[in-house]
Amino acid sequence: VLILTSGLIRLSMPGSVNQLILGLVLIAAVLFDAKWVKNRGKLLSKVYVSPTYLKLPNLTPPTGTDVLAVNDRLGAAELIGLGAVEGPEDVVLDRDDNLYTGTRHGTIVRFLAPDYARSEVFARIGGHPLGLAFAPNGDLLTCIGGMGVYRVSPDGTVAKVTDETNRSLLSVIDDSRLRLPDDLDIAPDGRIFFSEATIRYEMSEWAVDALEGRGNGRLICHDPRTGSTRTILRGLIFPNGVTICRDGQSLLFAETWACRISRYWFDGPDKGKREIFLDNLPGYPDNLNCGSDGTYWIALLGMRTRTFDLAMRKPGFRRRMAKRIAADEWLFPNINRGCVLRVSETGEIIDALWDEAGENHPSITSTCEHKGWLYLGGVSNNRIGRVRIEGADPQWTAHDDYWGKR
Secondary structure, rough: OHHHHHHHHOOOOOHHHHHHHHHHHHHHHHHHHHHHHHHHHHHHHHHHHOOOOOOOOOOOOOOOOOOOOOOOOOOEEEEEOOOOOOOOOOOOOOOEEEEEEEEOOOEEEEEEEOOOEEEEEEEEEEOOOEEEOOOOOOOEEEOOOOOOOEOOOOOOOOHHHEOOOOOOOOOEEEEEOOOOOOEEEEOOOEEEEEEEEOOOHHHHHHHHHHHHHHHHHEEEEEOOOOOEEEEEEEEEOEEEEEOOOOOOEEEEEOOOOOOOOEEOOOOOOOOOOEEEEEEOOEEEEEEEEEEEOOEEEEEEEEEEOHHHHHHHHHHHHHHHHHOOHHHHHOOOOOOOOOEEEOOOOOOOEEEEEOOOOOOOOOOOOOEEEOOOOOEEOOOOOOOEEEEOOOOOOOEEEHHHHHHHOO
């Protein structure tokens, strides 16, 4: 307004004309602001979504004798907390067999052993708790979408661990704040390794990141001894599940839209090395967890389709789609039907569990083996499931296997 007024005065415009021009400009600004508020989402989707080329290896459909063949082993899963929880993205159990999960209402709910019929609010945090992991002292660590990494003590006291990391030197925007921390695990020396799925989208828009196919995510390490948080890997394609390997020197992490699991050495003679652990998965991997007998459990939140695989090789098509049609009509990956995989220590798929009818657990984002049972979580579910694992050790727990028995 000051610049416009000064300019009109310098042009020797009469006072009435100055007022008229200034009034018209202010009216135009108000109308523009109203239009911007109404159409902000549309305009941003046209310029913000930035797809790139991502080619996945061709996928061979499973046959009837294939280990990946559809079965109904999850169809009879027992349901825990049906209707009492919303969005249990991850599940974990403590030494006393109590079951914990986060909800979209910003709480961590504890289901009490042995039958899990009773539940209570263990902690109120505010954001949606995603990945969960117990520290050896009994503290529960969790990634909170949009907030950071938090710690909950056994008495339910909540404390922030970290909500930022070091800024990228060549980044135009300030990417030091954590936008979507997803899953985490704790190294033997206490360091916390966690994934940030994307630095471009919020919790409510996480699926839009799939349309880009870019390396918008990163792997981060927080060291409680020094209080420092550092990014150790960048350019990851929606990094999701994280689990420390049994050697205590490396970890596995999932890249959801790339359909692969990678291994990274954070200690030992191979420190800094990264290699593919399992590639060309039939679906989109989410959380990872250790299982008995040296195996790992992988939750697939959805299965690949040839249509979306083809679309990922057509960035121009996805860009035009984002510009020309409404977001609720965009082509998204199938995140409504998945399964659970069990893989060996060398990355070989040795078992698969499905819900054939898709009624109890069609989309699965986490698994946790505990005393012969497999517990199932899903970010779009309103229940937790558990199913008996044939031949599993009825005394094995992930906590005792990793931290040792008390």
